[in-house]
Amino acid sequence: MLISDIMRTTLIKVRPEAPVGHVLIWYGGMAHVFRNTYVVDHCDRLLGVVTIHTFLSVIVPPSVTEEAKAGRLDGREDLLDALRRNMAAISETTVGSLMDCDHPFAHPEDLFVMASELIVEKGITALPVIDPNGVLVGEITRRMILHFLVQNL
Known part of the structure; x- marks a missing residue:
């Protein structure tokens, strides 16, 4: 079974100059949660990947976490205010x-077990799938692979 038989083609793709604030607003309006945001050039060639983990680390920086742990943020509103100030400070940061830029990837003609091995080895949730020209054509996730295995074994 090839990756192209399992992968999805509906993805979040943005240009490197896209502001983080805009991408996060887009995330907020989505019914389905995507794990990766794919950064592509004008020809849809993959430039890099921004994971949800990366977004979380930027939205909730260590400084806010330390303030909360130290008890200097008194209650829910203080914590949310600190996070809102941080969001305002980072909103124009570019996704690029x-x-x-070194996120692993797969090719549509690879066997799905190769994607599974890479996902497990790297401890990631999803792999971008690119064609021979580097164009982003899809994504394969650990959940897709597991679903396929459960349905077929």
């Missing part, structure tokens, strides 16, 4: 400045 956050992307992982």
